[in-house]
Each structure stands twice: as structure tokens, then as C-alpha cells.
Amino acid sequence: MPRKAGSPPPSADGGDSKSQRTRTRILDAAAHVLSVKGFAGTRLTDVAEYAQLQAPAIYYYFPSREDLIEEVMYCGISDMRVHLERKLAELPPDAPAMDKIMTAVDSHLRHELELSDYTTASIRNSGQIPEHLRTRQKKEEAAYGRIWQRLFADAISDGEIRGDIDARMMRLLVMGALNWAAEWWEPGRGTLDGVVRTAQMWVRTGLSPAREAHP
Amino acid sequence: MPRKAGSPPPSADGGDSKSQRTRTRILDAAAHVLSVKGFAGTRLTDVAEYAQLQAPAIYYYFPSREDLIEEVMYCGISDMRVHLERKLAELPPDAPAMDKIMTAVDSHLRHELELSDYTTASIRNSGQIPEHLRTRQKKEEAAYGRIWQRLFADAISDGEIRGDIDARMMRLLVMGALNWAAEWWEPGRGTLDGVVRTAQMWVRTGLSPAREAHP
Amino acid sequence: MPRKAGSPPPSADGGDSKSQRTRTRILDAAAHVLSVKGFAGTRLTDVAEYAQLQAPAIYYYFPSREDLIEEVMYCGISDMRVHLERKLAELPPDAPAMDKIMTAVDSHLRHELELSDYTTASIRNSGQIPEHLRTRQKKEEAAYGRIWQRLFADAISDGEIRGDIDARMMRLLVMGALNWAAEWWEPGRGTLDGVVRTAQMWVRTGLSPAREAHP
Amino acid sequence: MPRKAGSPPPSADGGDSKSQRTRTRILDAAAHVLSVKGFAGTRLTDVAEYAQLQAPAIYYYFPSREDLIEEVMYCGISDMRVHLERKLAELPPDAPAMDKIMTAVDSHLRHELELSDYTTASIRNSGQIPEHLRTRQKKEEAAYGRIWQRLFADAISDGEIRGDIDARMMRLLVMGALNWAAEWWEPGRGTLDGVVRTAQMWVRTGLSPAREAHP
DNA sequence: TATGAATGAGGCTTCATTCAT
DNA sequence: GATGAATGAAGCCTCATTCAT
Numbered sequence: 057m058p059r060k061a062g063s064p065p066p067s068a069d070g071g072d073s074k075s076q077r078t079r080t081r082i083l084d085a086a087a088h089v090l091s092v093k094g095f096a097g098t099r100l101t102d103v104a105e106y107a108q109l110q111a112p113a114i115y116y117y118f119p120s121r122e123d124l125i126e127e128v129m130y131c132g133i134s135d136m137r138v139h140l141e142r143k144l145a146e147l148p149p150d151a152p153a154m155d156k157i158m159t160a161v162d163s164h165l166r167h168e169l170e171l172s173d174y175t176t177a178s179i180r181n182s183g184q185i186p187e188h189l190r191t192r193q194k195k196e197e198a199a200y201g202r203i204w205q206r207l208f209a210d211a212i213s214d215g216e217i218r219g220d221i222d223a224r225m226m227r228l229l230v231m232g233a234l235n236w237a238a239e240w241w242e243p244g245r246g247t248l249d250g251v252v253r254t255a256q257m258w259v260r261t262g263l264s265p266a267r268e269a270h271p
Numbered sequence: 272m273p274r275k276a277g278s279p280p281p282s283a284d285g286g287d288s289k290s291q292r293t294r295t296r297i298l299d300a301a302a303h304v305l306s307v308k309g310f311a312g313t314r315l316t317d318v319a320e321y322a323q324l325q326a327p328a329i330y331y332y333f334p335s336r337e338d339l340i341e342e343v344m345y346c347g348i349s350d351m352r353v354h355l356e357r358k359l360a361e362l363p364p365d366a367p368a369m370d371k372i373m374t375a376v377d378s379h380l381r382h383e384l385e386l387s388d389y390t391t392a393s394i395r396n397s398g399q400i401p402e403h404l405r406t407r408q409k410k411e412e413a414a415y416g417r418i419w420q421r422l423f424a425d426a427i428s429d430g431e432i433r434g435d436i437d438a439r440m441m442r443l444l445v446m447g448a449l450n451w452a453a454e455w456w457e458p459g460r461g462t463l464d465g466v467v468r469t470a471q472m473w474v475r476t477g478l479s480p481a482r483e484a485h486p
Numbered sequence: 487m488p489r490k491a492g493s494p495p496p497s498a499d500g501g502d503s504k505s506q507r508t509r510t511r512i513l514d515a516a517a518h519v520l521s522v523k524g525f526a527g528t529r530l531t532d533v534a535e536y537a538q539l540q541a542p543a544i545y546y547y548f549p550s551r552e553d554l555i556e557e558v559m560y561c562g563i564s565d566m567r568v569h570l571e572r573k574l575a576e577l578p579p580d581a582p583a584m585d586k587i588m589t590a591v592d593s594h595l596r597h598e599l600e601l602s603d604y605t606t607a608s609i610r611n612s613g614q615i616p617e618h619l620r621t622r623q624k625k626e627e628a629a630y631g632r633i634w635q636r637l638f639a640d641a642i643s644d645g646e647i648r649g650d651i652d653a654r655m656m657r658l659l660v661m662g663a664l665n666w667a668a669e670w671w672e673p674g675r676g677t678l679d680g681v682v683r684t685a686q687m688w689v690r691t692g693l694s695p696a697r698e699a700h701p
Numbered sequence: 702m703p704r705k706a707g708s709p710p711p712s713a714d715g716g717d718s719k720s721q722r723t724r725t726r727i728l729d730a731a732a733h734v735l736s737v738k739g740f741a742g743t744r745l746t747d748v749a750e751y752a753q754l755q756a757p758a759i760y761y762y763f764p765s766r767e768d769l770i771e772e773v774m775y776c777g778i779s780d781m782r783v784h785l786e787r788k789l790a791e792l793p794p795d796a797p798a799m800d801k802i803m804t805a806v807d808s809h810l811r812h813e814l815e816l817s818d819y820t821t822a823s824i825r826n827s828g829q830i831p832e833h834l835r836t837r838q839k840k841e842e843a844a845y846g847r848i849w850q851r852l853f854a855d856a857i858s859d860g861e862i863r864g865d866i867d868a869r870m871m872r873l874l875v876m877g878a879l880n881w882a883a884e885w886w887e888p889g890r891g892t893l894d895g896v897v898r899t900a901q902m903w904v905r906t907g908l909s910p911a912r913e914a915h916p
Numbered sequence: 917t918a919t920g921a922a923t924g925a926g927g928c929t930t931c932a933t934t935c936a937t
Numbered sequence: 938g939a940t941g942a943a944t945g946a947a948g949c950c951t952c953a954t955t956c957a958t
Contacts, residue, residue, distance in 0.1 A: 074917095075917080078917090092398070092399070093311060093399060094309040094310060094311055094312065094396075094399040095309060095311075095312060096308060096309055096310075096311035096312030096313075097309070097310060097311030097312075097399060098311075099951085099952065099953085100952075100953065100954090101951095101952075101953095109918075109919090110918070110919055110920085111919095111952090111953080111954090112918075112919065112920085112953095112954080112955080112956095113917075113918050113919075115953095115954075115955085116917065116918075120953080120954085121952095121953060121954090180398065181309075182454065183307070183395065183454060184307070184308060184309040184312060221469055221472065222461065222465060222469055224461075225461060225465060225466060225469045226469055226473065228451075228452075228455045228456075229448045229451075229452070229469065229470055229473060230448070231451075232447060232448045232449075232450070232451025232452060232454070232455070233444045233445070233447045233448035233451070234447075235447070235451055235454075236443075236444075236446075236447025236448070236450055236451050237443075237444070237447060239397065239398060239447065239450075240443045240447070241443075246437065246439075246440060250437060250440060251440060254436055254437055254440045254441055254444065255444055257436065257477075258441065258444060258473075258477040258478070259477070261476065261477050261479075262472075262473045262474070262476050262477025262478075263473070263477075264476075289942090290941075290942075293942085293943095314926090314927065314928090315927075315928065315929090316926095316927075316928095324943075324944090325943070325944055325945080326927095326928085326929090326944095327928095327929075327930080327931090327943080327944065327945080328942080328943055328944070330928095330929070330930080331941090331942065331943070335928085335929080336927095336928065336929090504938090505938080508938085522828070522829070523741060523829060524739040524740060524741055524742065524826075524829040525739060525741075525742060526738065526739055526740075526741035526742030526743075527739070527740060527741030527742075527829060528741075529930090529931065529932085530931075530932065530933090531930095531931075531932095539939075539940090540939070540940055540941085541931090541932080541933090541940095542932095542933080542934080542935095542939075542940065542941085543938075543939050543940075545932095545933075545934085546938065546939070550932080550933085551931095551932060551933090610828065611739075612884065613737070613825065613884060614737070614738060614739040614742060651899055651902065652891065652895060652899055654891075655891060655895060655896060655899045656899055656903065658881075658882075658885050658886075659878045659881075659882070659899065659900055659903060660878070661881075662877060662878045662879075662880070662881025662882060662884070662885070663874045663875070663877045663878035663881070664877075665877070665881055665884075666873075666874075666876075666877025666878070666880055666881050667873075667874070667877060669827065669828060669877070669880075670873050670877070671873075676867065676869075676870060680867060680870065681870060684866055684867055684870045684871055684874065685874055687866065687907075688871065688874060688903075688907040688908070689907070691906065691907050691909075692902075692903045692904070692906050692907025692908075693903070693907075694906075696906070719921085720920075720921075723921085723922095744947090744948065744949090745948075745949065745950090746947095746948075746949095754922075754923090755922070755923055755924075756923095756948095756949085756950090757922080757923065757924080757949095757950075757951080757952090758921080758922055758923070760949095760950070760951080761920090761921065761922070765949085765950080766948095766949065766950090
């Protein structure tokens with residue numbers, strides 16, 4: 057019997073039983089539909105079609121539509137955090153604070169645009185989903201936010217970000233620019249590398265302390 | 272008999288007949304609900320409740336739910352463009368290109384955060400609404416985009432924005448940062464002026480030609 | 487103030503006040519719509535449009551949709567009876583029984599096809615209308631039927647209709663043939679006179695006592 | 702999955718799966734309600750109740766109310782034609798033309814009064830149903846009409862029907878008399894055999910060439 | 917494990933009807 | 938006499954969910 061909702065994220069372990077794979081297929085489908093149609097517009101029929109099975113089959117893997125959606129929302133942000141943590145861990149421990157931020161920008165954009173409907177689903181539907189479905193997600197979101205917060209704080213105390221700004225606001229603006237990319241970016245138009253580089257440039261030069269004073 | 276959908280934007284003229292006001296109340300309510308619940312989640316019952324009447328009354332003013340939503344979407348972006356054009360027209364004709372961009376940032380944020388559920392509705396639901404409801408909106412969106420495009424182009428040719436970037440990408444990142452503000456900003460936390468100033472600063476210093484060479 | 491439902495048929499008296507004429511216009515419109523759309527399909531909006539006024543205006547002349555329809559149904563059959571009685575009265579009192587039947591056929595067809603949506607409405611909807619709306623109509627229908635019944639009875643006792651048939655059945659078949667004409671006849675195709683003549687011929691030769699025995 | 706509308710007539714084959722039977726039950730119920738209440742008066746709730754299930758279940762078998770009704774209308778007239786063709790085929794090939802007409806009268810009346818709500822529904826609602834629901838039905842109707850037309854034409858050229866009449870009109874009057882029988886006949890009052898015999902008699906003697914000339 | 921069949925809740929929409937003007 | 942505005946009841950239809958197989 058497959059795991060109940062609340063169990064590890066789909067891609068987590070090596071549970072490659074057929075059952076486990078079907079569950080993942082459903083979750084993927086849900087993420088896809090959710091990212092396109094929004095919370096209220098996500099019909100189990102559509103999810104089922106995308107996952108190539110009949111709607112009632114979903115109930116074998118998830119107790120209800122809400123549970124399914126809840127898990128998509130959770131995975132979206134959770135995967136994102138895991139991804140970021142992994143990338144940061146790959147940096148030399150004494151890397152400059154600004155470099156870490158550049159890594160975060162890179163990680164965020166790539167994960168959002170390349171890897172996953174989950175993130176888009178998670179991002180786009182944050183505002184539309186009933187509170188009680190967001191408990192786990194909000195916790196993850198906060199955790200993810202805290203990582204960024206720390207990066208900014210470090211950068212400020214290291215003098216790599218100008219000190220005369222509202223750090224929280226700045227961070228939210230930055231993350232907004234990145235989140236919104238999902239709304240306009242399409243593989244056909246400009247490379248993903250290009251987006252990453254442009255965003256990094258904007259963040260780096262936009263946040264660096266001014267140099268007018270020097271001369 | 273009230274005007275059909277396709278008539279002047281709600282706040283437009285002095286159509287202060289009681290009928291005209293009811294129509295506007297419904298449109299406002301729809302914008303509100305739409306911005307919170309998304310396209311599929313927008314129920315006429317909720318719109319009606321918010322507008323303080325019974326659901327069928329809506330049909331006296333709009334031929335269908337879709338027409339109502341279509342008009343909200345259209346007004347959202349259309350008002351935004353009008354607002355921006357007015358602000359730009361108030362500037363001295365020979366104002367520096369970057370100042371115009373600052374004005375655009377200001378106009379966008381204030382209209383989005385202060386004035387109107389319409390914009391939020393329009394922005395948030397762009398991706399979820401069936402194509403056939405977006406014809407008018409897309410035209411307006413393009414027009415609005417073209418204004419920004421021109422501002423960037425002028426700034427580049429005047430040397431006020433560094434020339435080594437992909438202008439289109441840059442513009443989309445900027446607008447994304449502004450759009451996303453609706454997702455996190457709330458009046459209680461930080462002033463609107465603060466958001467505007469922070470955003471302007473980021474844009475100005477982020478896009479200005481590098482100054483490293485100077486000293 | 488106009489007369490309540492239950493008052494004399496529209497075209498009855500000389501009540502040519504504007505009010506009386508509007509009432510008649512509504513009744514005519516209702517007859518028309520009813521004959522085309524059937525009982526449940528008859529919307530006050532359509533009736534109003536056909537009568538060139540707004541739906542609520544109908545309530546000034548009729549207490550309810552049902553009352554309006556009831557009156558149409560009543561008038562349809564009632565006019566028919568009046569028409570027939572008038573035509574029969576014009577015959578010489580000693581006219582042969584079969585001639586009277588020919589007159590009845592003529593009267594029925596002409597009234598149905600030429601004069602009036604009322605009859606068509608009345609005929610077509612007999613089976614679809616709730617019982618309580620048919621009280622007056624049924625009484626008239628019975629009265630109209632009795633006239634025909636008498637004509638047949640007289641003809642039989644005079645030996646002008648063969649005696650070896652079920653008179654009631656025969657009469658119902660005949661009236662059915664006439665009633666149904668409304669379903670297929672259209673002015674463009676064949677003259678009304680032609681229909682009348684054909685029907686009369688069929689009835690006369692079909693009902694006459696066999697002549698084989700004579701020679 | 703049950704067949705879509707447009708599939709074989711209900712009573713057609715031995716599709717005795719439970720699903721096939723439910724579909725037939727719904728179709729039968731629709732025919733019944735339609736024949737009593739008319740097109741606009743036919744509510745899915747009533748159909749469902751008569752078929753002993755809940756209204757939404759109908760959508761498992763038919764895409765919409767209109768499709769359901771369309772199929773009833775089609776089956777009504779189609780079954781009628783099949784029935785007639787079968788009966789005619791049973792006659793010896795050299796049967797007199799008038800005998801064939803007698804068979805047609807018999808077939809029409811029995812099918813209409815004895816077998817089927819479908820026919821009554823089809824007949825009664827011809828005039829009330831939107832054109833686009835009658836495409837298939839009209840084709841069948843025409844085909845059915847052509848059979849009768851041929852029977853009349855043959856009878857005339859064989860001298861079994863008098864030649865001095867408008868054959869089309871005559872045929873329509875005859876079919877009208879038969880169609881209308883559904884409006885008045887009830888099992889309690891007079892036998893079906895009686896109706897058939899009376900109608901046949903009327904048609905035979907009414908259409909036969911006159912014999913006055915003989916003596 | 918998965919599907920065919922069915923249901924109940926709820927949303928959009930229509931329409932007779934009312935009421936103030 | 939007549940209309941603009943609004944409402945309540947009811948019908949069609951969708952969809953999450955269940956259950957037997």
C-alpha cells in the first residue's frame with residue numbers, strides 16, 4: 057500500500073515500486089495543472105488525464121483533492137529549499153557573502169524555470185489557497201526565507217550590501233523579480249543562462265555600496 | 272438600461288445614476304474577489320455578497336460571469352496605463368530618461384498597492400484565464416509594455432542605462448519585482464513610500480552604467 | 487382600469503380604449519408564442535417583445551402568467567365555437583345534415599388556419615397544460631364537441647352517414663385530421679380553399695352509406 | 702463507457718449490459734416525459750425520477766439535455782419507419798396498393814398508441830423543438846413520408862384511389878387523423894382494434910374512386 | 917490496483933414576479 | 938400606464954467523492 061500524504065516528498069527515496077512511481081506521476085500532474093489553472097481551477101479529472109489514469113484512482117494514493125494539492129504546495133517550496141541548501145554547501149565555507157547571494161539567485165531561477173512545475177504552482181497559488189492547506193508550506197516558506205535573510209544580513213555586516221536600505225524590503229523585491237520570471241520566461245526566447253546572468257548583475261550592482269564617495 | 276460590457280471603465284466618467292453606481296459596485300466587488308480567489312475560484316455569490324445584492328442582479332448589468340471578469344481584467348491594466356501616461360505627461364518634456372523610469376516605478380507601485388484590486392486581479396490572473404477573455408487585456412498589456420520599452424530604449428541611448436545588458440530581460444525583471452509586491456506588501460508593515468523609494472533605488476543603481484572606471 | 491382576466495374575449499365588444507387594445511395585443515402575442523413554443527416554453531419576455539412592451543407591463547392586464555395563458559386557451563376554443571355556431575345559423579334550417587357537417591369542416595379549418603394563433607395554441611397545448619388551467623377551456627371544448635356530436639347524430643338518423651360505424655371514434659378521427667392541418671399547412675403551398683375542399687370530399691365520401699347495394 | 706448519443710436506437714440490439722439497460726431506461730423516461738410535458742417542460746429531474754436515478758447520472762450517458770431529447774425525437778420517428786417497412790415487407794409482393802395503405806394505417810396507429818411514448822413525443826414536439834435538434838429526425842420524417850407518398854402514388858396509378866384529388870393534401874390529412882389519435886385515445890374507451898378498423902374504413906371508402914357512374 | 921457507475925453539493929443562469937417611480 | 942431595478946425559486950450542469958467489482 058502506498059504511503060499516506062504526509063510522507064516523504066515524491067522523489068525522496070528510492071521507492072521505485074510501480075506504486076511509488078504512479079504516486080509521483082499523479083503528484084507531477086497535479087503540480088502541472090495547479091500551476092496553470094490555479095487552485096480552484098484544478099480538477100481531478102484534468103490531473104488524472106495528465107497522469108494517464110482515471111480520476112478515482114487518485115484516491116488510492118491521496119485521501120482527497122485537498123491533500124494532494126497540499127502536498128504539491130509543500131513539495132514546491134521544500135524542494136526549493138533543499139536545492140538551495142545543497143548549492144550553498146558546495147561553496148567554499150569562506151566564500152564572500154555576495155557570492156552566496158549570486159548562488160541563491162542562480163539556484164532559485166534554475167529550479168523555478170527549469171526543474172519544476174511544483175515551484176510555479178507553489179508560487180502562483182500562495183495567495184489563493186485556504187489557510188489550512190498551507191501550514192506545512194508556510195513553515196517551509198519561512199525556512200527558505202530565513203536562508204535568504206541570513207545571506208542578506210551577512211552581506212550587510214560584511215559591507216557587501218549598502219547599509220542604507222530596508223533589508224527586508226529589498227529581499228522581497230529581489231525574490232519577487234525572480235518569482236515573476238515564471239510568468240514571462242519561455243525557453244524559446246533567450247537562454248536561461250542569460251536570465252540568470254542578468255538577474256545576478258542587477259542584484260550585485262543594485263545592492264553594492266555606492267562608490268561615489270571614494271575619489 | 273445599464274451599459275453593456277465594453278463600456279467605459281468604472282471610475283471613468285460622472286455616470287452617477289444609481290444604476291451606473293451599482294454597476295461599478297459590482298465591478299469593484301468582482302475585482303476584489305478575483306484578486307483573492309483567482310479566476311476559477313471567483314463565485315458570483317461572493318461577488319454579489321461583497322457588492323451587497325443578490326447574485327442574479329449581476330445579470331442585469333453583465334451578460335455573464337465571463338463578461339464581468341473580462342471587464343475587470345481589462346480595466347485593471349487599462350487604468351494602469353492611463354495612470355502612467357498621466358504621470359509621464361506631468362514631467363517636463365526634457366526630463367532625464369532615468370527620471371521618467373523612476374516615475375514609472377512610482378506610478379506602477381502606487382497604483383498597484385494603493386488604488387486598486389483591479390490591477391492585482393489583472394496581474395495575478397493573467398496566467399489562469401482562458402485566452403478568449405484576454406483579447407482586450409492583452410492589447411492593453413502590450414501597450415503598457417511598449418511605454419516601458421520606450422523608456423528603457425531612451426535611457427539606453429542617452430547613456431543612462433548601461434548598454435551591456437539585454438534590455439528586454441531587464442525590463443521584465445524590473446516589472447516582475449514591482450508586480451510581485453502585491454503578494455507581500457501590507458499597509459501595516461512599512462510605508463508605501465518606503466517601498467517606492469527602495470525599488471527606485473534598486474532600479475537606478477542597478478541599471479546605471481558602472482562607475483568603477485572613474486577613479 | 488382594464489378588466490380582469492375572466493372578462494369577455496378580447497375582440498368581443500367595442501372596448502376600443504387604448505387600454506383595451508393593449509390588452510388585446512398582449513393576448514394576441516401570448517397566443518402566438520404559445521402556439522409556437524408550447525406551454526412551458528412561453529416566456530413573458532417573449533410575449534412582451536411580440537406585443538412591443540416590457541414584461542412587467544403585462545401584470546397590469548393579467549394577474550399572472552398562468553391567467554394569461556388560461557385566457558388564451560379559453561379564447562381559442564371559445565372563438566371556434568362561436569364561429570361555428572354563427573356559420574350554422576346562416577344555413578337554412580332544413581339544410582341536409584351532411585351539408586351542416588360540410589359547413590363545420592369549413593368553419594373549423596378556416597378558423598384554425600386563417601384566423602388565429604389562438605386555436606393553434608389551444609389545440610397544440612391541450613395535453614401540456616396543468617389541469618387547473620383548463621377548466622373553462624374544457625367546458626368550451628365539450629360544448630364544441632357536442633355540436634359536432636349532434637351533427638353526426640342527426641346525419642346518422644337521417645341516413646346520410648352509414649350506421650355501421652362507431653360515431654364517436656369517427657368524429658374524433660375527423661376532427662383530428664382537421665386539427666393536425668395546422669402542423670403542415672402553409673399559405674405558400676396550396677390554397678386554403680383546396681384544403682377545405684379535399685377535407686370535405688374525404689369526409690363526405692368516407693362517411694356516406696355504401697352505394698354498392700343500389701344497382 | 703456507454704455509447705454516445707447517436708448510437709443505435711434503444712431497443713435495437715441485445716446490448717444487455719447493465720449500462721446499456723440504464724441508458725435505455727433513461728431514454729424511455731425522457732420519451733415519456735417529453736410526450737406529456739413538451740420540449741420546454743421536460744425537466745431532467747422528472748426524467749431521472751421516472752428512470753429511478755438522480756439527475757446527474759443522466760450525464761454519464763448523454764452529454765446534455767438537448768442530446769437526450771434529440772435522440773428521443775430521432776428514435777420516435779425512426780422506429781416508426783422501421784416498423785412500417787417490416788410490416789410492408791410481410792405482405793405478398795403483389796398485394797393490391799390499397800391493402801398496403803391499410804397496412805400502413807394499421808402500423809402507424811398500433812405503433813403510436815400501443816408501443817411507444819417515443820412516437821407521441823416525436824409527433825407532439827415536432828413544432829416546438831429548436832431546428833438544430835431536428836436534423837436527424839427531419840431526415841427520418843422525410844423518409845417515412847416518402848413511403849406513404851409512394852403508397853399513394855401506386856394506388857392512384859392502379860386506379861385504387863380516385864385521381865381527382867390533391868394526393869399530397871390527402872396524404873397529410875390522413876396522417877393527421879392518425880397522429881391526432883394519440884391525443885384522444887385511451888385504452889379504457891374502445892378497443893385499439895376498433896380504432897384501426899374505423900380509420901381503415903374511412904380511408905378506404907373515402908379515397909376509392911366514386912361508383913356513382915356505374916348504374 | 918484500477919475502473920465503471922452513481923450521487924450530493926454547489927455553481928451559473930433564467931425567469932416570473934414585485935416594487936418604487 | 939409603464940418601466941427600471943431587483944429578487945427568489947428553480948433548472949442545467951460540473952465535480953469531488955464513493956462503492957462495487
